[in-house]
Amino acid sequence: MTSFIDPQKPKSGLYRSKSRKTAALLCMLLGFAGAHDFYLGYKKNGLINIIFTLCFVGIIGTVMLVLNLTHVIEWSIPGAYLLPFAADFLFHVGYGLRYLFKDSLKDGNGVFLR
Secondary structure (H helix, E strand, C coil): CEEECCCCCCCCCEEECCCHHHHHHHHHHHHHHCHHHHHHCCHHHHHHHHHHHHHHHHHHHHHHHHHHHCCCCCCCHHHHHHHHHHHHHHHHHHHHHHHHHCCCCECCCCCECC
């Protein structure tokens, strides 16, 4: 699907809408880095996604590491950070399925995904 964004601007031309499959694949594989948001034109959401992932993995991993040092639970050092990262990764896999099955999603320019 192609459409004109703003015919008043001299550099505007035909705009090809973004792909649902590409957005879903980016969300499932690189969702923790906000790749799907950057692809769709939501730069602020992409940055928020990166910051959230770093804070979530950092805080939960550090808490798990401290609990390991106090011998409350037994984790290896990489395992303490791998578990919250895996949880965030699985969340984005589920969220990526939303791009495949929901019809009313739009990109940053307000154009429906194809």
